[in-house]
Amino acid sequence: MARGSLSWGKKPWIAALGLLLLLPYYVSSFYLPGVAPEDFLIGDELKVKVNKLTSIKTQLPYSYYSLPYCQPERIIDSAENLGEVLRGDRIENSPYVFKMREPQMCKIICRQTLNAKMAKEFKEKIDDEYRVNMILDNLPLVVPIQRPDQENTLVYQHGFHVGLKGQYAGSKDHKHFIHNHLSFTVRFHKDAQSDSARIVGFEVKPFSVKHEFEGEWKKENTRLTTCDPHARRAVTNSESPQEVEDKQDVIFTYDVAFEESDVKWASRWDTYLLMADDQIHWFSIVNSLMIVLFLSGMVAMIMLRTLYRDISKYNQLETQEEAQEETGWKLVHGDVFRPPANSDLLCVYVGTGVQFFGMMLVTMIFAALGFLSPSNRGGLMTAMLLLWVFMGLFAGYSSARLYKMFKGTEWKKITLKTAFMFPASVFAVFFVLNAIIWGEKSSGAVPFGTMFALVFLWFGISVPLVFVGSYIGFKKPAIEDPVKTNKIPRQIPEQSWYMHPVFSILIGGILPFGAVFIELFFILTSIWLHQFYYIFGFLFIVFIILIVTCAEITIVLCYFQLCSEDYLWWWRSYLTSGSSAFYLFLYAAFYFFTKLEITKPVSGILYFGYMLIGSYAFFVLTGTIGFYACFWFTRLIYGSVKID
16 A cells, blocks of 8 residues: 555545544655655556546546456555545556556457447447546546647547547448557656656557457467557557447557656646646636725725714714714614524534635645645545544634624534534435435445545544534633623614615625636536646635635625614625525536536436535635624724713
């Protein structure tokens, strides 16, 4: 097992316990799988591993050997971390054998005689445009494709298609053809001081070839006429393709070429992560910054001009009755800190939002520093899960502090709700979606052992930490309100149509969503179109902009609400910025119908199920940011005026 990796497959409880013991080891060593270079000498064996079959049309991954491909004598599963298992990765050994810097031509792996069932399986995967993914020295296999709009510019497709559909000349019938010949290119960077070299690229060109051979079949020693290493006859096209039909013989072959490259090992991922649309990201940042500047101007105007003028006037004329008769936000000072309806639920949501905020902030920082690069498969998801678990401490603390401010006494009840409400609802949806994936016999289904490990992380670590945080938070003295609350609630005057709660809440969610929706496009593309997302520096900037936007729009609308003598701001502040999740889900639906080619109902259910979880999490995160901004704002302004 590689250093720095954990197996979650067969004994998850041991793995989960071991995770706690190994945490200091992870922190102290700073070792990242895929970041430690490996040197190869001439003739060293290179282990090619196979990963899942993926399709952007079905979104259901399958293990490589779910199709009747050639198999090694013994299939060995690679140790996978929690994130890889949840992503549906199934990394196994393969029958492909490379020797470092020793080219091979027309190497035979095996011959398969297809029966009706095997042919049907291949045809289904070809129809659904499944791709085969492989790994060499932690580099994923790519197919270089010439961009039609730009000469001398290559883009890389991750994995090669199982096959293709086509027609014979003069025929109208569509046939299925399998890619049974793979022409690999391994790029290496040679060390100037020694004979050793490091792998910096792994490419393939797939072909469909109906192989023919002379004499009897002698397995690997058979001499093919369609490609011959002795005659230096290589496969360069698919003029006589291999059809997928019952009782057809399919011979699987491959070539390996080695090419020296100027690309250094440290930069080998650059070509994989090359994006031609960086200017769109800059446009996204500028667009978001314009929104922030606009909102900041409004907040500055409110805080520096209007509020300063109001506070000065009230404090100077506090002895005059005319000042007390003025309308505005000061008139509701006796009700503004009155506990809201369903205050327990608000405490739970705020605590959960703090947990999410802590997880996202630390994840972004680690990702921006390069600790969660794509070379560390599954690292991002593993980090997010572990951080979520450990941030339970802050969730319990936040909910208990707010609960005590609302004069609550049953802190254990609020702690249980904080520990279980959000995770239980998400886990229920996840469990149903996982059952659907399992019904499709996809490798994306989370095994029972991993599910047990997730439950252990939740009940064994997260819940106790929430209780610890709540205990600490409840023991602290209650937060005191800057003004006293009247015993009798003040009547709220009739509000204008534009100050109606539903309207103002929906308006408030537009700007936070507008600040992130361009970046959201790239995130959805990386998730659902199986591309790498690596621009965490951009994402971190957008995240900061989101925080500022949520805070400022909530403060602005909260000020207008208080000026209208409506003091019910607690829930309104949470829902104002939280409503951006509604627009996120609408955008996800728009993306589904315009960018994806999903046709199967099961895949559609999976998409909307996972996007529902994502939108719910976004609601909790943005709502909490808006709430705390408004909480700070109200305490600041009411603490600044002198009230008898």
